[in-house]
Amino acid sequence: MIEVNRRLDRLIRQAQAEERIPALSVALYRADRPLFSQVVGTTGNDQPLTVDTPFRIGSVTKTFTAVLVLQCRDEGLLDLDDPVGRHLDLPAHGAATIRRLLSHTAGLQREPYGDVWDTLRAPDTDELVADLVRVERVLPPARRFHYSNLGLALLGHLVGRLRGGTWAEVLTEKVLVPLGLSATTVHPAPTAATGFLVDAYSDQVRAEAPTDFGAVAPAAQLWSSAPDMARWAAFLADPAALDPEGRVLAPATLDEMRWPLTVTDETLWGAGFGLGLILVPQGERVVHVGHDGAMPGFLASVYGRRGGAGTPQAMGCAVLGSSGTAAEVFDLSHRLLAEAAEHDPADIAPWTPGEPAPEAYRGLLGRWWGEGFEYVFSWRDGTLRARGAQDPAGRPPAVFAPLPDRPDVLRTVSGREAGELLRLTRDEQGVVVRMHWATYRFTRVQQTFEGYDFRRPDSA
Incomplete structure (x- = not known):
């Protein structure tokens, strides 16, 4: 185990140095070993960089919103094939089904109306809904994968409406508290890392302005630590190991969320999308399930590993970086999971005789x-x-x-x-x-x- 930790540590340090990431925080969770964690760099402010330092996780937020939607389905509050307009009073696009919104196959445009990424001003809920009359359906429903922050924002609004609270309140009550994800928050803690744009042709860094995504929060708002996110990734891959009583979600429902509904590229078939989850095949009947995240100054990759020889129970990895351009963050989580499974595989349980067949x-x-x-x-x-x-x-x-x-x-x-x-x-x-x-x-x-x-x- 010491040797594999050294291998992981070297991969992390190499990524931080080569990609010039001001702060990099990594955690690897598995049920049969102590938590592995490593940080490299500095926060960019007067706070020390520790394993508990919060980073923005961007679109990893979508996995939480998806779980909240499936909780509502399991409790009979909605059907995945319901049009979203059955539950929300919308001036347009109410025919989009919940299933298609979750799998990014509803055909809605990517962002709310307006130049959100130019102004960095997100609409509030009333404005987001009112502007739906100006939003395009850029593709026919179910035609193909087309990523939409707007679609997940509507689902977060739906969850709050059905539960009688805000999306943030429901998230805390229904997911964060039951799983003990205390470092996962809607707004940054005082100890949070600063996000940066790293200049392509020099070593200069420029801090990105902090942004609040308002009504688009269910798609990209959350902050968290690497240990929290590694645990969350392990839950997505193997919920029975972390939530044996099914308080958050039944394992069969996570199976349903992990079933691929579309590919993200019709030529390569290198990744698929289920119900709010990205699925990345690794070969040898192994799949990594989770999500990536990108916000100004931050990148995140949060994946759990399923299948294959040597994969232990509840294996998840989180890689959080304070650079908005270090694409290696997206690949590093997959490399670390594969490295740990290969060089420190799960222990082999001895066979024991069982009962005869009836x-x-x-x-x-x-x-x-x-x-x-x-x-x-x-x-x-x-x-x-x-x-x-x-x-x-x-x-x-x-x-x-x-x-x-x-x-x-x-x-x-x-x-x-x-x-x-x-x-x-x-x-x-x-x-x-x-x-x-x-x-x-x-x-x-x-x-x-x-x-x-x-x-x-x-x-x-």
Whole structure:
């Protein structure tokens, strides 16, 4: 562990020096190790730079707003396919659905009406809503990914309206307090780092003016420390480990948020977008889930790691920098996660014997054929499972659960054909002789679709 920490430390120091970042704060959270943290540089003011120094996290704020929206959905306050105008009185664009706003596929223009980034004056809520009549829908709904701060701002306003408070009040009550994210705030603490523009052709730095984003706050307002954000990233990747009681959000809901709804580039397919979350594939069935952030003088990258050999429970990384142009910040979180998983992988838990399969399923374990391909059905960790005989080792199995009132009918709860039924057919002695999975016939020997057994020429 000491050696991998040295490797991480060197990567961080190299990034700070080469990218000329006035202050860089990094934290790596994982359930099986002490928190790793490192800071390099100075705050740019009279406060010392420590691991607890707050930085602006910009659009990482969107992940919090997305969680608040899904909380409302889980409590029956809205449906993701509701038009936003069903819950907000809007003069225009009320037909945009909540799901499309979360996934940036509603087609709304990127920013509120006006030159927000020129004036650095954000509208208040009344102004933002009134100006919707002047806002463009720049693309047809669901046509493609188009990032929109305006869309997430509307969702934050929606959450406040449904909860009877402001977005900031709801965020504190529903997320920050339950998860203990005490360093995450709407406004900067006195100990916050100063954000800078670093001159491209000299070592001069110029402080950026602090900005309050008003009604656009749900898209980009928050400040936080690296340890808070590493913990948040770990929650997005593995909520059951940090919130076992599901007080903030059920793990199944985070699964839903992480499902890719669109790609961000139709040619490269290098990243996807779920419900408010960026998804970055890493190869070998590994994905990093989280968000980047950019505000004047600050860049942030906050991602959790899922899947792959060696990945521990609840692994998240936050990289926060006080330069508005140091693009290495966006890549560094992914490099640190990969480095830690490779050089300090999760401990290998020993295998221990388990309970036998229930009597009703013992006879169907083993090899079956469907659509001309061979599958292996097994009983593991108290569930019936199936894998293709040629599946690579890292591919998750299909997992089944019996229907309460139909023991010979099971639902596929995850993996291949998720949601579909598996039906068992037994002979007079109760032996399973045939199965239908998603209506495809499965038999003990390879057969054509007409039922021809190659080993018995007279079987057709």
